[in-house]
Amino acid sequence: MRPLPVADDGTLKLGLPLKYRDNGDGTVTDLNTGLMWEKKVPGAGCLHCVDDQDYRWWVSDVSEKSLWDWLDTLNASNFAGHSDWRIPNVRELISIVHFGYFDPAIDPILRPITYPAYWTSTSRGTLGGNINDSDAYYVDSQRGGVGLDFKFSGKSVRAVRGP
Numbered sequence: 001m002r003p004l005p006v007a008d009d010g011t012l013k014l015g016l017p018l019k020y021r022d023n024g025d026g027t028v029t030d031l032n033t034g035l036m037w038e039k040k041v042p043g044a045g046c047l048h049c050v051d052d053q054d055y056r057w058w059v060s061d062v063s064e065k066s067l068w069d070w071l072d073t074l075n076a077s078n079f080a081g082h083s084d085w086r087i088p089n090v091r092e093l094i095s096i097v098h099f100g101y102f103d104p105a106i107d108p109i110l111r112p113i114t115y116p117a118y119w120t121s122t123s124r125g126t127l128g129g130n131i132n133d134s135d136a137y138y139v140d141s142q143r144g145g146v147g148l149d150f151k152f153s154g155k156s157v158r159a160v161r162g163p
Contacts, residue, residue: 018098020109025080028109033095037110038074038085038159047074050156053116057136057151067119067157074159085159087121090137090146092160097144105144115142116156124148 019031026048028037044051047070055067067087075083098107104115117138124135135148138155149155 018096018107020107022109023080027080030095033092033163035088035092035095035160035162036080036082037096038079039110040156040158047077047079050116053156054154055119055157056154057119060152067155070157071159079159082161085161087119087157088160090120090122090139093118093120093139093158094146097139097141099144102143104142106141115140117141117147118158119155123151 016032021029021031023029023036026039028039029035030037038048040050041048043049055065055070057067059066071085071087074085079085096107096110097105099105104111106115117140120137120139122137123133124137134150136151138147138149139145140147
């Protein structure tokens, strides 16, 4: 008996291929969505460093930096000539995952040296009519999955701007 062919995504290859343009100014534009992404650089201790993974949604101590403090600093710097950067929502951030790759599951044009989990601006939905303010979604750039974590947990951030 011959196996029946399965018309999965790998066989059909439907949809738009991921297409990006490196803008040469530390940003990459997604040509399908029109979103402009911040590129991360190797190292730690700088505004665009990939190894800075201790940003939290919430901070209890003013000596700690939240992801919102980081975003304010990025916008104040007028990065790449723009001051309207924001934290992407979960749908936007998952749009840069390349499911044809694993470890990392990010297109090479957006790959830093390490592959951290990035916060999104999306909090967990409602539970019994109440918004759950303690959790937010993140995207694991190593495996391409979406997760949920406490907002006081440390993760990396990547900025986006556009429609």
